[in-house]
Amino acid sequence: MLQEYFKIAVKNLRTRQLRSWLTILGIVIGVFLIMSLLSLSQGLKNTVLQQLKAVGTDIVMIMPGSVSDIMTTLIGSVKLSEEDLNIIRKTPGVKIVIPSVYKGEIVKYQNESKTVILNGLDIRNALDVYIDDMGMKINTGGWAVPGKREVMVGSLVPTEIFPGMKINTLINIKGKQFEIVGILKSMGSKQDDSMLGMDLEIYRSVTGERQGAPQAVAKIAAGYSVEQVAKSIKANLENQAKRRAGRQGENSYSVFTSEAMSGIVGGIMGIIQVVVFAFGSIAVAVGGIGIMNTMYTSVRERTREIGILKAVGAKNSTIVLIFLIESGIIGLIGGLGGMIPGLGLAKLIQAFGQVHPIFYIEASVTPGIIIFGLLFSFGVGCLSGFFPARSAAKLKPVEALRRYE
């Protein structure tokens, strides 16, 4: 019987085509918004978490500034000083400290010049950490020799930034020649794969950034509790800062284990998604009110028709069902109509990001997100149709029949 009610509902919608389409448009806009934003924020979350997962569990990240002030840290106005790095080195349980240093420089290869992120790597002391804990692997060629002007490039450099780049050729950075000795395997993120890695000492002399680092990574020695060492690093850094407080003002530090980092990032991304969803939902709610309006109008117009249906034996539940199917169809078509361009836009933004290295974002299009979108819009449709449907069902047949158009 459901099939019959479905047919009746579709006929009703087609009788009022313009209004049906306008109502559908209201839902399309909301779902479009939700789907594109949700897909992008989910993609962002996936990318970031995937990168963090690649980091070993015995790794601790140290940043200046507190978590509440994380933007300052990210923008990089605060740095870890050389003194800070030494304190971390001296903390019991710390096996090795690697400063994370990077800077954008203009790199010239053959006749092309482009801005590429340079990454200073402590190859002399920490090669195994880069390989084992950070997932850097050589695809072709080999590692740069410490102290020599040699570079390794990320996997995207020879394909997208300088197409056709080969090893054993030369590039020019700030007037100095460097030899490309290796191409890395993909590390799974656009930023990492677009960088140019060189020995730390060489990096410092080329960029002129001789001291400190925006952040540092410490590997914890076997047999120590990562959590515990992270705490003592933080305590040592802050004690030192307090001692200096008289002249420089107090500094705070954030020390994360890789697990805590994943948790924090996952949390932030979760909040972003909730906010995105909330805003999109407002748009869908407006669309839902549109459905309700249309359905109430429809009930008024069709009062007589409802009376006829009841006279020939339609139950209240049948009337409710027919109206719910109508509003559900509006919701579902609106959902479908919003989803396709919404996810399309997200994919378009992703494609745009692949051309521009700085603006990297991935759009996540999963069956889950599609099913969720369709169920959500269908649900909004049914919910908005419920009250009009109930008011239709409540009409007394004799009163409904008495109303003449």
Place this chain on the structure above:
Amino acid sequence: MPEPIIKLENVWKIYQFDKVELAVLKGVTLDINQGAFIVILGPSGSGKSTLLNMLGCLDLPSKGKVFLDGQDISRMSEDALAQARGQKIGFVFQQFNLLQNLNALENVMLPMIFQGRPEAERKKRAQSLLASLGLQDRVLHRPSELSGGEQQRIAIARALANNPEIIVADEPTGNLDSMTGQKIMEILIDLHKNERKTIVVVTHDPIIADYSNQVVHIKDGQII
């Protein structure tokens, strides 16, 4: 004596307008027996349409009782009443009351959908009903493409869809010219004679009043 199909027992219908009460039916008692052909006559405003709505179980009385096949309809749930109405009573209205966005066949099949009949059966019965009323060429037409007489015949086919025991017709010829109206009345008479249907008609038509074996005169909400 067999149980009447529809039995009205001291039925009152009172409408409340703010502080004014208006009694449209004032204690009507009436039995509709199997196989009867009843004509309800009365001036406009006499309550004859309200009486017909009571007989058709479209309305509930303010006071008194209506029995459909021996069951008190005010004790039935709305859904059960709708189901019983769809099964036992066929309606023919003055304004035809066809669904405009369904074609003739779909309009006739509608009451059978609500009784849960399978599609093949619905289609077969609807087609044969339309054919028996001379509408075999109009099956796929919408009501707006048909004449008044054709629309009323579709409405009759719809009323017969579930093979009800009783047909309730509210001025079925009121919107038709006299020639067409006469044909519609002949169809109703034929249903009574040959199909043994019980028929209740509100009409001004003297011919049908002559044919009827039971004329009910109503005035000021009372049977006289």
